[in-house]
Amino acid sequence: xxxxxxxxxxxxxxxxxxxxxxxxxxxxxxxxxxxxxxxxxxxxxxxxxxxxxxxxxxxxxxxxxxxxxxxxxxxxxxxxxxxxxxxxxxxxxxxxxxxxxxxxxxxxxxxxxxxxx
Numbered sequence: 001x002x003x004x005x006x007x008x009x010x011x012x013x014x015x016x017x018x019x020x021x022x023x024x025x026x027x028x029x030x031x032x033x034x035x036x037x038x039x040x041x042x043x044x045x046x047x048x049x050x051x052x053x054x055x056x057x058x059x060x061x062x063x064x065x066x067x068x069x070x071x072x073x074x075x076x077x078x079x080x081x082x083x084x085x086x087x088x089x090x091x092x093x094x095x096x097x098x099x100x101x102x103x104x105x106x107x108x109x110x111x112x113x114x115x116x117x
Contacts, residue, residue, distance in 0.1 A: 013040035013095070017080050024078045031063050035071050039081070044096035046084070046111040052093075084111070 017036045021028045028036075038055050039047070047055075049068050056063045072093055075081045082094040084102055092111060094102070099116040 016040075017075075020078055020080060026074060026078065031067055032071055032074075034059070034061050034063065035068065036075075036080075039075075039093075039095055044094075044113065046092045046094050046102075048090065048092050 014037055017040050018028050018033065021032060021036075026032070034056065035052065038052060038059070039045075049065065049072055052072070053063075053065050053068050056068070072081065072083075076083050076093065079097075080095075082096075084092045084094060086092055086104070094111075094113075096113055098113075101114040101116065103112045103114055104110075105112065
């Protein structure tokens with residue numbers, strides 16, 4: 001059986017995120033690195049803090065929901081994420097940095113990216 005050997009790719013979204021943390025004076029702690037990996041290694045997506053918390057639990061990691069909220073806020077403040085305020089009690093975070101609009105399909109609880117061009 002032939003196994004593909006993975007090599008370090010400095011261009012991945014995850015590596016760019018970790019680099020941006022350091023450039024903005026934010027220490028890349030283990031928790032931040034785990035959350036960055038979950039957020040940025042799965043392509044462009046929309047996720048709430050609660051959904052990310054569930055993913056963290058599936059990975060057998062111990063990160064509190066408060067830490068997730070704080071980290072998402074930090075990531076938003078340095079433009080790693082965009083925050084979509086759905087209502088006063090719910091925000092969704094978007095990892096797509098291309099210029100686009102969002103279409104919320106409430107019946108399906110789904111958000112679709114629509115390119116601006």
